[in-house]
Amino acid sequence: MKDKVSTAVIQRLPRYYRYLSDLLEENVERISSSDLAARMHVTASQIRQDLNTFGGFGQQGYGYHVPHLHAEIGKLLGIDQQKYLIIIGAGNLGQALANYQNFTKRGFQVKALFDIDPEVIGRTIQGAQVFPLEYLEAYLEKNAIDIATLTLPRDRAIEVAKRLCRCGIKAIWNFAHTDLQVDEDVLVENVHLSESLMQLSYRMIAARRKQKKTEETGDTGTGERSD
Ligand SMILES: NC(=O)c1ccc[n+]([C@@H]2O[C@H](COP(=O)([O-])OP(=O)(O)OC[C@H]3O[C@@H](n4cnc5c(N)ncnc54)[C@H](O)[C@@H]3O)[C@@H](O)[C@H]2O)c1
Numbered sequence: 255m256k257d258k259v260s261t262a263v264i265q266r267l268p269r270y271y272r273y274l275s276d277l278l279e280e281n282v283e284r285i286s287s288s289d290l291a292a293r294m295h296v297t298a299s300q301i302r303q304d305l306n307t308f309g310g311f312g313q314q315g316y317g318y319h320v321p322h323l324h325a326e327i328g329k330l331l332g333i334d335q336q337k338y339l340i341i342i343g344a345g346n347l348g349q350a351l352a353n354y355q356n357f358t359k360r361g362f363q364v365k366a367l368f369d370i371d372p373e374v375i376g377r378t379i380q381g382a383q384v385f386p387l388e389y390l391e392a393y394l395e396k397n398a399i400d401i402a403t404l405t406l407p408r409d410r411a412i413e414v415a416k417r418l419c420r421c422g423i424k425a426i427w428n429f430a431h432t433d434l435q436v437d438e439d440v441l442v443e444n445v446h447l448s449e450s451l452m453q454l455s456y457r458m459i460a461a462r463r464k465q466k467k468t469e470e471t472g473d474t475g476t477g478e479r480s481d
Pocket residue numbers: 342343344345346347348368369370371374387404405406407408410414428429430431445446447448
């Protein structure tokens with residue numbers, strides 16, 4: 255396995271895992287890289303190249319053993335290990351994440367939420383209690399937490415992230431629209447749904463522009479006129 259794995263490969267791993275989970279459900283035991291590539295709409299060489307980063311997993315002339323590859327990618331993604339989360343900000347998004355049952359299938363368990371609003375403090379969401387933010391340090395001293403999720407207003411996120419770092423948190427899943435300043439050994443994964451939506455919007459606008467141009471000029475892009 256290579257020492258440094260590119261972000262692009264890491265980003266593709268969950269997709270491999272999802273497709274392999276589907277194959278397992280269909281009781282497919284073995285698949286060639288070209289069949290897997292066709293299902294995933296990528297090239298076979300991309301799959302081979304990505305998986306070679308971790309030492310291969312395939313055999314010449316055999317392809318991939320689906321249960322083995324699924325288990326190995328699961329291990330790389332840490333799905334076989336239980337990971338405990340807390341959520342800071344028990345509003346709309348924080349509660350939606352706490353309510354999402356599928357995270358548990360991937361080994362993630364929300365243990366507690368924290369908020370400053372007396373309206374939500376004391377509630378229980380899928381077995382996880384909402385505590386007052388003042389209790390954060392005391393809670394983290396008593397409970398081993400792997401990941402802290404930030405779903406609070408952006409102007410509060412930086413200060414809360416610093417508190418989390420002081421408590422020894424090493425991984426932050428950040429939904430607040432702000433860049434956090436954290437210690438070098440703290441991992442931050444930023445999630446921006448609106449950026450994803452804007453990318454979709456860009457592609458939609460570009461497709462419409464292309465369609466309009468085609469209609470105006472009759473140019474289909476193939477060098478042939480459509481009329
Ligand atoms: N990244 C994304 O894709 C994405 C999507 C939606 C929302 N957001 C962001 O997530 C955050 C939450 O959004 P929402 O719709 O759930 O808002 P919300 O107002 O419903 O929830 C925010 C919660 O944070 C609590 N809060 C405020 N200050 C706090 C503090 N110092 N410590 C702990 N809790 C505190 C509030 O009491 C409230 O319960 C916002 O910053 C929003 O911009 C991000």
